[in-house]
Amino acid sequence: MDLRSDAVVLFGVTGDLVAKKLFPALYELTRRGRLDMPVIGVARSRWDHQQLTTAARKSVLEANGRIDDEVFDALAANLTMLSGDYADPTTYQRLAEALTAARRPLFYLAIPPAVFTPVVDGLAASGLAARGRVVVEKPFGRDLASSYALNQALRAAFDEERIFRIDHYLGKEAVEGLRVFRFANRLFEPIWNAEHIDNIQITLAEGFGTEGRAGFYDTMGATRDVLQNHMLQVVALLAMEPPAEAGDDAFRAEEIRVLGRIEPLAPESTVRGQYAGYRDEPGVAPDSNTETFVATRLRIDTPRWAGVPFYLRTGKLMPGTATEVVVEFKIPERALVPGGATPNLLRFRLGRRDGITLSIQVKEPGADVAGHTVELPVDFDAALGHRREAYERLLDDALDGRHLRFAREEAIAQEWRIVEPILDLPEPVAPYARGSWGPAQAQALAGHWHDPR
Ligand SMILES: NC(=O)C1=CN([C@@H]2O[C@H](COP(=O)(O)OP(=O)(O)OC[C@H]3O[C@@H](n4cnc5c(N)ncnc54)[C@H](OP(=O)(O)O)[C@@H]3O)[C@@H](O)[C@H]2O)C=CC1
Numbered sequence: 001m002d003l004r005s006d007a008v009v010l011f012g013v014t015g016d017l018v019a020k021k022l023f024p025a026l027y028e029l030t031r032r033g034r035l036d037m038p039v040i041g042v043a044r045s046r047w048d049h050q051q052l053t054t055a056a057r058k059s060v061l062e063a064n065g066r067i068d069d070e071v072f073d074a075l076a077a078n079l080t081m082l083s084g085d086y087a088d089p090t091t092y093q094r095l096a097e098a099l100t101a102a103r104r105p106l107f108y109l110a111i112p113p114a115v116f117t118p119v120v121d122g123l124a125a126s127g128l129a130a131r132g133r134v135v136v137e138k139p140f141g142r143d144l145a146s147s148y149a150l151n152q153a154l155r156a157a158f159d160e161e162r163i164f165r166i167d168h169y170l171g172k173e174a175v176e177g178l179r180v181f182r183f184a185n186r187l188f189e190p191i192w193n194a195e196h197i198d199n200i201q202i203t204l205a206e207g208f209g210t211e212g213r214a215g216f217y218d219t220m221g222a223t224r225d226v227l228q229n230h231m232l233q234v235v236a237l238l239a240m241e242p243p244a245e246a247g248d249d250a251f252r253a254e255e256i257r258v259l260g261r262i263e264p265l266a267p268e269s270t271v272r273g274q275y276a277g278y279r280d281e282p283g284v285a286p287d288s289n290t291e292t293f294v295a296t297r298l299r300i301d302t303p304r305w306a307g308v309p310f311y312l313r314t315g316k317l318m319p320g321t322a323t324e325v326v327v328e329f330k331i332p333e334r335a336l337v338p339g340g341a342t343p344n345l346l347r348f349r350l351g352r353r354d355g356i357t358l359s360i361q362v363k364e365p366g367a368d369v370a371g372h373t374v375e376l377p378v379d380f381d382a383a384l385g386h387r388r389e390a391y392e393r394l395l396d397d398a399l400d401g402r403h404l405r406f407a408r409e410e411a412i413a414q415e416w417r418i419v420e421p422i423l424d425l426p427e428p429v430a431p432y433a434r435g436s437w438g439p440a441q442a443q444a445l446a447g448h449w450h451d452p453r
């Protein structure tokens, strides 16, 4: 089935993901002439058409800072609202009536994972699944066992080619660009290994808290929310071997292979934290042990990465919002220049102010011959101009039935295997101050973290 979908159904249209990412993506697709089709928002909340379009307008304005009324009106003319309970078969019957003219609807599950299976079952029972595609948000299940069960439920309703497991980091231009950096630059490949790299750090920091989705977040935590998926995908892109041949299948197979060589995370080298005041938020259990921060050390059992630690940390209410990878190279074997024992750092900025910065040593001005660190920055906005947002690219792909930028089932299974030992640990989470880099124990884990700029 390779024809473009002809309707979009957004389950969870009242939610945070739709507001932050999906409405702006739909607006942009409309602007590009890629979305002239019905868009049906589904939720339990009893929204009318006016509330739906008001929410859509607000989210486009918040994302873009401005709005083109002609484009927005074209999108609004396609929007309709359908309120109903996901356990009620009549919800799907009404949806089927609204989709009578649609031959290949795209069902987007922008809902908490606990409701994925009931919705898939409802789509199957109503006959809608038989002609549709489905996009399933991350996290895909809660652990390895539940991800298998979710796969079974999906496959009972949809053919594999009509299932799209989204990890929106795979749709980010800068994340996808790691593939080009690794395999289109002869310069770095010979030193991309344990002989020359001391450690690799990945920080996914957010300067905001749970933003009204605490009830959902409290069932999830940082490990399931972003470490299991987004961060491990970035690790795979950094650590994979060059594929034996060009092409997307060989590339994805190699990614899965390296995920398979990552050792399960150890509780002893993991720090879980919770920001001050989290337990007072509406929807959070008063004794919640959910982590809003996690830092961990990961090892990859391949000759290329023998002895090289990968340090990963992510948290809410950190000092700022940024996703950065820092590759720290080893210092020169012999100290021939004073001040020359500073490691070269290669910094990838992913998703915000995208770019790459290489820090190198140059001569300190003056009579003495000594090293001084300078940075060679590349700013992708300046160098490359506008690039499309991840959700816009991924929605466009799913509408066309293209799987390249979606997560593979085997990769997701490996990711759950890796994080399983640190899920739901009974030890109390360590408190941390809002606006800090997490609990003090996390600072010690890496010895020295390179904070995002
Ligand atoms: N928010 C984000 O930035 C991102 C989110 N995601 C993923 O997207 C999905 C949705 O996330 P998000 O939008 O943040 O979630 P929300 O907590 O905002 O929930 C989305 C909607 O789902 C409905 N809902 C909530 N709880 C239930 C329930 N128990 N049963 C049925 N419906 C429920 C609510 O709508 P109503 O009550 O009106 O039916 C709510 O508006 C998740 O899988 C998440 O991991 C992925 C990337 C980013």
Ligand SMILES: O=C1O[C@H](COP(=O)(O)O)[C@@H](O)[C@H](O)[C@H]1O
Pocket: 206, 225, 226, 323, 351
């Ligand atoms: O999947 C999620 O990702 C966002 C972070 O995405 P980004 O593109 O803004 O880096 C995170 O805020 C959210 O909690 C999580 O569900």
